[in-house]
Amino acid sequence: MLDAPKATEKSFADGKILKCISDGVGVVTFNNPEKRNAMSLDMWEGLGHALIELRDDAEVRVVILVGAGDKAFVSGADISQFEKTRHNAEASEEYSKRSAAPRALLADYPKPTIACIRGFCLGGGMQVAMLADIRIAAENSQFGIPAAKLGIAYGYDGLKHLVSLVGPSWARLLMYTGMRIDAAEALRTGLVERVVPDAELWNATTEIARAISHNAPLAIKAAKLTIAQVLKDPEERDMVAIKAIGTACMDSEDFREGRRAFMEKRKPNFVGR
Structure with missing residues (x-):
């Protein structure tokens, strides 16, 4: 294919x-x-x-x-x-x-x-x-x-x-x-x-x-996880997992790379960590 x-x-x-x-x-x-x-x-x-x-x-x-x-x-x-x-x-x-x-x-x-x-x-x-x-x-x-x-x-x-x-x-x-x-x-x-x-x-x-x-894998993982939790009943949602993946994104090398690429007007090179 x-x-x-x-x-x-x-x-x-x-x-x-x-x-x-x-x-x-x-x-x-x-x-x-x-x-x-x-x-x-x-x-x-x-x-x-x-x-x-x-x-x-x-x-x-x-x-x-x-x-x-x-x-x-x-x-x-x-x-x-x-x-x-x-x-x-x-x-x-x-x-x-x-x-x-x-x-x-x-x-x-x-x-x-x-x-x-x-x-x-x-x-x-x-x-x-x-x-x-x-x-x-x-x-x-x-x-x-x-x-x-x-x-x-x-x-x-x-x-x-x-x-x-x-x-x-x-x-x-x-x-x-x-x-x-x-x-x-x-x-x-x-x-x-x-x-x-x-x-x-x-x-x-x-x-x-x-x-x-080509997008940041951690950010996509965060979106996928959070959307899945949104679809669950409120008492079943794992808010701890949502917070953890959000923290991981903000502390990631990809977040730093995304900021640098934006400022340098180039495509980012995300590595998934």
């Missing part, structure tokens, strides 16, 4: 999850285009491994999530696995436990994440996209959660994120009907932050990623 000479690549889940790094930007690709990037359990676990490696790489400052091909971001869970992995409540509980760690990792990821959405973004794909910090969609995108058409309970975490983005009324409409909405409707309801022409999607996404990667 990124410039090959500068990129390092690695695959997981038999090549169905790809990881690439270039110039401070990590990219995770859902690489199952034959099934419109439907997520298998192995892919969930592979996603977790890729995210951990990107989290622990000090050079990576932002992560893009994208689907292979031009048909889908992620079209949902791989329903062909359901007879084996989710055929009843007990099996579904085991499936949820195995996919819970990657979902929790993405939900609380310490670095900014961007979902680059083209084509179908359905079901489990919606869950992945909603766990990202920012969603950029192509005009050809389609969104929906067909759980009611499959007899599936979507789950608390997924619905919590849906309600936080579109509100309870739209969440009810989407969940009760299983309807699909287009990119324009997704933008209007707040499900995505920006819609661009199909041909401009990757460049628009990487432009945002580059802008993030």
Whole structure:
């Protein structure tokens, strides 16, 4: 996805999850285009491994999530696995436990994440996209959660994120009907932050990623942490953590560098400390 000479690549889940790094930007690709990037359990676990490696790489400052091909971001869970992995409540509980760690990792990821959405973004794909910090969609995108058409309970975490983005009324409409909405409707309801022409999607996404990667990592970490705390109930907010990250920013070398660069009318060189 990124410039090959500068990129390092690695695959997981038999090549169905790809990881690439270039110039401070990590990219995770859902690489199952034959099934419109439907997520298998192995892919969930592979996603977790890729995210951990990107989290622990000090050079990576932002992560893009994208689907292979031009048909889908992620079209949902791989329903062909359901007879084996989710055929009843007990099996579904085991499936949820195995996919819970990657979902929790993405939900609380310490670095900014961007979902680059083209084509179908359905079901489990919606869950992945909603766990990202920012969603950029192509005009050809389609969104929906067909759980009611499959007899599936979507789950608390997924619905919590849906309600936080579109509100309870739209969440009810989407969940009760299983309807699909287009990119324009997704933008209007707040499900995505920006819609661009199909041909401009990757460049628009990487432009945002580059802008993030050039900013001060501690300041972005502070913003991400504080916004997450704002969304919690007042009694659950960690005000100590908010104060600590604020102090760390003000005492950082990056703050000094930002001031110097401003006075010298040049671009700052932030190092993340």
